Amino acid sequence: MASFVAALKSQDLEGIRRFTANGGDVNGLISPQSALEIAVSSKNVQIVHHLLNAKAAVDFQNVKGESPLHIAIQQQTGREMIELLLEGGASPTIKDYYNQSPLHLALQLGQQDIIGLLQKITTHVNALCKAAESGSLETVKKLLEERPTSVNSYSEEQVTPLLEATSQGHLEVVKFLHQHNANIECMTLDSEITPLSVASSRGHLEVAQFLIEHKANVDTINSYSQSALLCASAQEQFPLVKILVENKCDINYQNQGKISALDYAIINQDYQMTKYLLEHNANPNLPCNIPTLMHCFHHSSINSELVKLLVTHNANLNVLKSKMEELKETNRELYAWLKNWK
Structure with missing residues (x-):
């Protein structure tokens, strides 16, 4: 990796070619930048072209949320560089942490020679995402035929076509997008939610099965610290919980609030889901803010x-000690059962 970094910084194209020819990963983070950002900043079109051919992540965002396209416009690297990034699938509307997109920057800087180009691609990507959301397979096919690299581009709503198709359960569109190189691990830009988490929370079983069969990570965590399993259990999607557990997700993962899938099942009073999770080694005694057993008492009736x-x-x-006197008065049958169990 050190030789690759040195080659990048010295703009040594042959050194970079040797690195990629030997299977080097061009998406390894060179803190605080990506390789593609360094190449764009150096205004070296040849190196950028090579990195894109080597599958460099064209929309990778740095610590400020800036993509290589942001950098290219800020540093006025020229139309050739902009066109190259756009041909590689760069998104004109991806926002940095200051809520600025490359298109916004071009408008602010008065870069008239590229504004029209950015607007045209923005319109195309928005239309593709809308078609994917509505399940219009023929429209998706037509738009991707016009611009294949839009398959992983982000719309103004900060989502990709695959995320839109997944959200509505359009399996045939999902399959088509995957066949045309859609990134199965793409994420919403505002909350880092993957297609599998979307399918899991919305109950789209066939879509989830397809994603898992094609190596979607079952344990990716979004910015709300939720896994696909937590998304499914929170929304009472029992069939999705089953398929995730069958595919060896982390059944005892807890979010930042120390809530597990088992906790959600109990909070929702879902007996069958609770039973299933326990039978598959969900731990009812995980360290937490509220003991799992106590969630049974958060409703008007126990x-x-x-x-x-x-x-x-x-x-x-032991966590029920504070509840035993209450149970003695309100639920004598359960009180007696617990006393006998002890």
């Missing part, structure tokens, strides 16, 4: 069957 289910799967009874 779900006795859930309490019994958890206790028979080794939930820590």
Whole structure:
């Protein structure tokens, strides 16, 4: 990697070619920049072209949220560089952390020679995403035939065509996009939600199955610290919970609030999901802010069957000490069962 960095900084194209010919990863982070950003900043069109051919992530954002296209416009690298990035699938509307897109920057800087080009591609990507969202396969085919590299571009809503198709469960569109090199691990730019998490939360079982069959990561965490399993369990999507568990997701993952899939199942009073998770080694005693067993008491009526289910799967009874006197008055049957269990 050190030789690659040195070659980049010295603009040594042959050194870069040797690195990629030997299987080097051009997307390894060269803190705080990507290789493509360094090449764009150096205004070296040949190196940028080579990196794009080597599958450099064209929309990779640096610590300021800037993409290589942002950098190219800021540094006025010229139309040839801009066109090269756009041909590689760069998104004109991807926003940095100051809510500025490359198109906004071009307008501010008065770069008239590229504004029209950026606007044209923006219109195309927006139309492609809308077609994917509506499930119009023929329109998607037509638009991708016009500009194949739009397949992974972001619309003004900061989503890709695959994310839009997944959100509505359009399996045939999802399949077509995948066949045409859609990135199965693409994320929403505002919250880092993957297609699999979208499918999991919305109950699109066939789409989720397809994504998993094509190597989607079942444990990717979004910016809300939710995994696909947490998304599915929170939205009571039991079939999605099953397929994720069957594909060896982390069943005991907890978000930043120390909530697990088992917690969500109990909060939703979903007996079957709770039973399934426990039978597949969900831990009812994970370190947490609210003990899992106590979630059974967060409703107007206590779900006795859930309490019994958890206790028979080794939930820590000590957390119920503060509830026993209350149960003695409000639920004598459960109180007696717990006393006998002890």
